[in-house]
Amino acid sequence: MNLKKFIVPAMVLAMGTASFSAYAAEKVVKIGNILPLSGPSASVGIQGKQAREMAVDEINKAGGIKSLGGAKIKLLFADSKGDPTTGVTETERFISTEKVSMVTGAWNSSVTYPSTQVAERYGVPFVVPVSVRDTITERGFKNVFRIAAKDSWWTRDQFRFLADMQKEFGVKVKTVAFVYENGDWGTGFAEKWRELAKAAGYKVVLDEPYPSTASDLTPVVLKLKRSNPDVVFMTSNAADAILLTKTMNDLKVNVKAIVTSGGGHADPSYLAAVGKSAEYLFDIVEWETDLNRPGLKETNAKFKKLYGYNLTGEAVDAYASMYLLKDVLERAKSTNPKALQAALASTKLCGGKTGLLAYDCIQFDQTGQNKNASLVIVQVRSGKDGKMERITVWPKNVRRAGYKVVFPQPGK
Amino acid sequence: MKFLSNVQTTHKVFAALVLAVLYALPIFITSPVMLQIFILIFLYAYLTSSWNFVGGFAGVLPLGHSAFVGLGAYTSTLLYLTYNISPWIGMIAGGIVAAAFGLLIGLPTLKLRGAYFALATIAFAEGLRVLVENVEKLGPFEVRGPKGLLINLVGNSFKDFQFLSKVPYYYIILTMLVLVLILTFFMMRSKVGYYLAAGGEEPEAAEALGIKVSKYKLIAMAISCFLTALGGTFYAQLVLYFYPKSIMGLDMSYEIAFIALIGGRSTIMGPVLGAFLLRPVGELTRIYLGDTLPGLHLIIFGLVLIIVMRYQPRGLVEPVSRWLNILFDRIEKRRRA
Amino acid sequence: MIGYIESVINGILMGSIYGLTAVGLTLIFGVMKVVNFAHGSILMVGMFAAYWFITLTGFNPYLALVVVVPLLYFFGYYMQKIIIKPIFEAEKHVREPITVIIVTTGIWYVLDNLALLVFGAEFRVAQTSVTGKMVEVAEMYFPLAKMIGAGITLLLGIYLYWFLKHSRMGKAVRATSLDREAATLMGIKQSRIYNIVFGMGCACCGVAACVLVPFYYVYPTVGVPFDIKAFVIVVLGGLGSVPGAILGGIIIGIIETVGAQFMAATWTEMLIYAFFLVVLFVKPSGLFGLRQDY
The missing domain is CATH 3.40.50.2300 (Response regulator)
Known part of the structure; x- marks a missing residue:
């Protein structure tokens, strides 16, 4: 039984240093991302991760969140393995330990479904780029916003x-x-x-x-x-x-x-x-490389150069989700979850880097579903x-x- | 096992101390994430201890115990969703259903040895999972096939086995674990325990002595399945959403067996030790390495399995109890002096 | 009617390939009494080797056998020698050292995820001279690659049967499988036999890999679906029996293909497990197993 004696302090220490180093860094907004990075859906999970990284890199290089004094977005990734319990645990960890401002994910509907429930309980906004199950946005939740079309x-x-x-x-x-x-x-x-x-x-x-x-x-x-x-x-x-x-x-x-x-x-x-x-x-x-949309060719060329394959619908939604978060942070002028939730609900994001989407604007209806998704x-x-x-x-x-x-x- | 078998005062004091620390832990640890990690460690220690009744003491290697976790979860949840029967009652019902299935499957398979039994249990668990995935509706129950079951959030309610805070879950599973360990302790000292120990090592010899090994193996199987199913209900109430692959998948069956073998099967503390090593290794490597290189955390997990088995094939319980005994002897000497 | 004949023949073709994937597993179990959980991963390693060989050289896909089979033989030989043997020695008094199961599972995790790390989560299909080629017989279509695969399975089965029955090494292998101690007393070096058998088991995976690559995809977890199927097949045929494994594979293939014509494919999966359990209850030694093994 005495193994516990070693493991507990070790874990507490590990957790402690992780949160400490975050405080020491310059002003950052932490975003938690849950994706299947291993297991059978690893392929899409990795696409989502790469698209997010490219978008955030662009945002940070362009001066971060201006209304928050140029705060940088910091992405945290968690591997759900496509397993709902892991997704739930990771959402909880992001929110309570890592103190992220918002969570995004989780591709597998079976993971998104219970994970969004956790976010709702804590009152932290959860942005779903892709997860198609209808019921994700049909439970009267206030903090769940989906960009993709539902099934x-x-x-x-x-x-x-x-x-x-x-x-x-x-x-x-x-x-x-x-x-x-x-x-x-x-x-x-x-x-x-x-x-x-x-x-x-x-x-x-x-x-x-x-x-x-x-x-x-x-x-x-x-x-x-x-x-x-x-x-x-x-x-x-x-x-x-x-x-x-x-x-x-x-x-x-x-x-x-x-x-x-x-x-x-x-x-x-x-x-x-x-x-x-x-x-x-x-x-x-949701999207295709030959669509005639502003900025599409450039973004796709950049993505292909970085990762060696064309953007996919999943990747584009993930990419757009980061610009959505930027827009929301700019308007909320704070990282308070309530303010972010309100800003998300009143989103009307058109053009700019999200112009490559197949439709013009991201706008959410009362359930948190992007009503323009096509x-x-x-x-x-x-x-x-x-x-x-x-x-x-x-x-x-x-x-x-x-x-x-x-x-x-x-x-x- | 050794350090509990000849219970001295020092041992008693030590055990009481550890228990006191564990029961007091939620006062100091308020992070729900840490609590969740502990809850999952206790849950797996509990499931593995339940597994131990048949996997440890009956000397066979079941690799399909997630089937019983699933039976427990599905029974209690279906009763709750259909008739609004409290999961606490459903838990017992789930245990009975699982024990019945355990007897059904144990009757022909428990006489098989080694690999045959292991592979038969895998086939049973996978077969059951596929069956549940194919069933949309069973009588009045909405099984919902691969879509799984969702338990609606009703807030803090003891009757509904739902709590917003992690603390109640922590105490429930810790108590379940302590109870199953006590049960193991008494089982090992009972007639059944002795007969099983004899039958596990030398079934032919035991049979020759007139011990009906298969009968006692069946009893052990029924107890094991019953207890495992209780853990299933707990798991369902903890996550509130599950589907066949998540709750009856082979991954969970394997993990239960790994924990037992890494910790030391057919010992009381083996499952607890195993869970305290493997769960954090799995969780922490995933948390800290899961986003760096895909799959790296699972490589480390695999290496830990290989290394522990390479240097401690009988499990960690041996070296740990040796260290503890040395420690206790010193304390004892000092006390006398 | 013709549709059913087409189903049965397709079932036999795919089934014999299932049997081929299980041969290595049964060989290793027969001698070492160990269920190798890393079996599917070794198949995966073989498939990547074959894929790269075919894609980089552009040779006939079956030429890959010349490279992949010896490669996997040595891979298995040294894996047993370096990783598994020490554990075996610590547990040598146990009839069926189940700690080895854990170790092979550890190897499975390491190999599958190493492949993910090195090759990425990308599905690959080799374009070979037999890919997509069909043989038409009376309006029934059969994939050429599977027909060749079934032929190779048959040849390998015959070879292994001859090897175990008549060659000197084969006799030593059989002696070790029947009674470890006695064989040791006869001057057979047990650990060397184990290395060789493990190597051969992996080499069989190499053969299966070369047969699969022309019509299958390659992916880090590609071995997993074959894993459980191989478990079912080897028990069905009798653990340790090479002809049993091939026949068991064919039976599974037929159930899968013919069963699917009468019910949803998800139910045939169920049917396979049910059939498996029934065989286990009625005749635990399988179709060709030795009585002492269960």
């Missing part, structure tokens, strides 16, 4: 897109299939799809959840092939997205269109991994150099100039 908007837009495509090309879609990972995210999307399909009068010929840790997805693809749908909707993480896409191409599954839901299909390594197998696929995202749909095509490219096709007013959408996709 009912994602599914709604997928179906609107499909309706628009049918009108545009005069093609009739009668049957649909749903293939989704059996986590919280996939099953949440599937629930909405069922309602939407019913409302639109499509016949659901396959409704197939699969374990996202599956080592082989050939059985699912064989089943999909036999159900022979017009359109297949998919929700996948990175590994399963790669396996499904390759197998569907190999087994020559013929459908009019494949509509996917971001996530694994939007992962930067996905297109490089599957190559031509992803040709003609439609993916819904979604775009891209089509995957192989470019001249053989590299796969994501081309924005919907809504029609943002479609890349001169691009001809391929719908339905040619048979194999």
Whole structure:
């Protein structure tokens, strides 16, 4: 039992020095960030971390928070491992030990959901760049603000897109299939799809959840092939997205269109991994590199130079979230949580560095949801150099100039 | 184990002192984060001590105990959410459900040896997790599959097993831990304990002496599962949100077994020592290294496992009790002198 | 009907590859009585080695076997010699030294996260001459890479069977597996046999890695889904039995593919565990296991 005697002082000491060194430094505003930095969603977690670091570096170099005497933003990161308990513990640590002004995170809805509950209890603002589960902003919380669109908007837009495509090309879609990972995210999307399909009068010929840790997805693809749908909707993480896409191409599954839901299909390594197998696929995202938005090209070029890959929807939301925090701090002129909460609630952040978002302004409704968050749909095509490219096709007013959408996709 | 088996006055005084310090700790430590770390250490010490009944004394290696944590959490929470039954009652119900499952799974598997038993328990736990993930609704209960269960925040309420401060959780789990350690102490001195000890080492020999080893192993399994499930309810009430992967995943099963082996299985204090080493190593490396290089903290965790097993294959309880005995002998001598 | 035949054959192809991933595990257990929890990580190491070999040289993917298999053999040989052996010696009176399980788990954590550190959280797919190639038989499609993989599995199985039955070293290995003490008395150096067996177990992972890379992705935690599957397979086939592992893999592959045609894929996962538990209750020695082992 006497090990405790050593560990307790050691821990107290460790915690003490950590908080002491913060006081000794020059004026800083601490922001806690919870992200999955290891484990299966590490890939997106690291994107979010890098985008935040780039934004804060820019903010600090440009003189920090002017209304707070040029205070610098200091980012603290915690690895949630994608596990809710860890997320809760880390939120608590950020708030009570590190005394952060605001918390952001946590990508995995299952982590964000309970972590925001902690922030609400302490009355500290929690900004959610991306975590799509509807209910995150539907619990009457005052301190939770989400930048990304919520999942009912994602599914709604997928179906609107499909309706628009049918009108545009005069093609009739009668049957649909749903293939989704059996986590919280996939099953949440599937629930909405069922309602939407019913409302639109499509016949659901396959409704197939699969374990996202599956080592082989050939059985699912064989089943999909036999159900022979017009359109297949998919929700996948990175590994399963790669396996499904390759197998569907190999087994020559013929459908009019494949509509996917971001996530694994939007992962930067996905297109490089599957190559031509992803040709003609439609993916819904918040943002795309070919959007015609102010400052986008420069920011993307800088990001690519720093980290070696293009910005993603996740990264852009993370990047914008830092400018949102800067704006909020400037207006609140304090790091008091109440003042910050009030400033967040009255946000109207337009243009500037956040101009690269797909929409004009960040504004929150009463629930803390960014009411302007919008979604775009891209089509995957192989470019001249053989590299796969994501081309924005919907809504029609943002479609890349001169691009001809391929719908339905040619048979194999 | 040794330093508690021949209980001398010095030992009693020491144990009382440690307990007094632990019970007084929340007066000095007010940071909820530190309290949370202690709560999780106690919780894991508790779960591992429960595991110890079968993993330590019955001489087999269960690697699927998170299944029983999950059964406890799901039973009490479903009862609470559906019928508003207090989690304190649901806790006992969860224990009974888990014990029943324990008997069901123990009956055929406990006669298996070593790796077969270990792998069978892994398969059972994973199978149960997949089952829960596939069930949306079970009779009147909304199981909600992979989406998991959320317990609504109602504020401080003993009946609802919810507290805004960490202090009540701290005392509840510390008391649960002390009780399970006392139970272990008496079990080791009971008929069941002796028979298990005999059967764990030489099952054939014990059977030849007419001891029905399998019967006592089953008893140990039922007790173990019952106690583990109580910890599950506590965990559910502590985090207020869980889903199959978070509460019945293999990571937790493995961690429980690691703590036991690192601390020293089939000893009373082994699980406590193990939890006090592994939990802080896991937490502190994650806190201080988790954001520097991805995965570095888990590399260190892995190295700690390897190093402890390399130099103390029987667990930390051996050297620690040796040091303590030396210390006690000195105190004893000085007292006499 | 034709769809079901296609499912069964696809199940056999993937199943034999599952079996291949489990061969190393069963080999190591058979002799050392140790469940190697680092098994999936070693497979991952092999896959990264194969991936880099194929991507950097652009050679035929199966040429990677020549490099990866010896590499993993030595990797395993020295891992056993340096890390596992001392623990074994401290626990030599125990029939099944479970501390070794903890050590192999430690190795698993270290390897997976080292890979994350070195290669990053990026999914990689090797573009090889067989990637995406299909063989068409009567409107049924089968991936060429899996067919080659199944063939390699068969050859490896035959080789290992011959090796254990007829070669001098194989006989020494079998003797050690049956009775450590007696084998030592006969002049067989136990620790050297262990090094070799561990090396061979890892080399088998190397073969599996080279078979997987042409049609699979490579990622730091890619071994995890294969890990538990391999556990189930080796018990099914009988711990320690090489043909058992391959057959067990094929059975799992068939259940997975055919089962999925009648129920959601999430239920087939459940079916596999249930089937596994039933086999364990009815015939704990598995299909080919030795009675003394359970």
